[in-house]
Structures are given as structure tokens and as C-alpha cells.
Amino acid sequence: MTVYWVNTFTAVHDEERMRRYAALAGPAMLAGGGRFLARGNPVDVLEGSALRTTVIAFPDAAAARAAYESAAYQEALRVLGDSATREIRVLAAVEE
Structure with missing residues (x-):
């Protein structure tokens, strides 16, 4: 079942570290089977x-969790550190 990873930044305290995080996090999500559907500041x-948000599709919840726990994403989180506050949710796709 397709799931959607929704990452919402509620505060960014260090823009440079945020940029470094994004440069590492994007490839980590792609390597984990994710597909970016939306990202950035709202239009x-x-x-x-007005918060930065990312929406990433994964084939299932296990793939989303594996991407989060991957060494590559954990390195991105290390770079991000306390430079931002955020919330992450994984939601099931609506089956039609």
C-alpha cells in the first residue's frame, strides 16, 4: 500500500545547516525508494x-521507515541537528 511521508518544518534556526541537510536527505530518500511529490515553501x-513541507511517496510503510533509518538519512539528520524543529508523519494513501 502506497504511503506518503509528510515532513513539516515548524521552525528553521540555521539556514546553512538546513541546506546541507537537504543536499543529503534528498538522495537518501530516493535511494530508499521514495518519490518526491512536493517540497519547499507553500505557494x-x-x-x-507558512512552513516548509515535503511530501514523498513510498511503496509501503516499511520502505518509509527503512529510508528514515538508513545510514545516509541518519547522516543527514546528524547535519541538521538542532537547527530545525519539524514533524514527520507517514500516511496511508486513499484507496479508490
């Missing part, structure tokens, strides 16, 4: 704050 905000 419009209807409610809430």
Missing part, C-alpha cells in the same frame, strides 16, 4: 503558518 497559506 499559498489558507490557515496556519
Whole structure:
């Protein structure tokens, strides 16, 4: 079952470390079988704050978790450190 990894940054404290994180995290997600559907700052905000968000499709929840736990993504997280605050959710796709 396809799942969607939704990563929302609620605060960024260090833009340079954020850029370094993104340079490592993107390839780690692709290597883990992810496919980017959307990423970046919102084009419009209807409610809430303007936050950076990433949406990545994975074939299943196990693949999303494996990508998160991979050595490559853990290195990206080490670079990010405490330079940002964020939330990550993995959601099941709607079956039609």
C-alpha cells in the first residue's frame, strides 16, 4: 500500500545547516525508494503558518521507515541537528 511521508518544518534556526541537510536527505530518500511529490515553501497559506513541507511517496510503510533509518538519512539528520524543529508523519494513501 502506497504511503506518503509528510515532513513539516515548524521552525528553521540555521539556514546553512538546513541546506546541507537537504543536499543529503534528498538522495537518501530516493535511494530508499521514495518519490518526491512536493517540497519547499507553500505557494499559498489558507490557515496556519507558512512552513516548509515535503511530501514523498513510498511503496509501503516499511520502505518509509527503512529510508528514515538508513545510514545516509541518519547522516543527514546528524547535519541538521538542532537547527530545525519539524514533524514527520507517514500516511496511508486513499484507496479508490
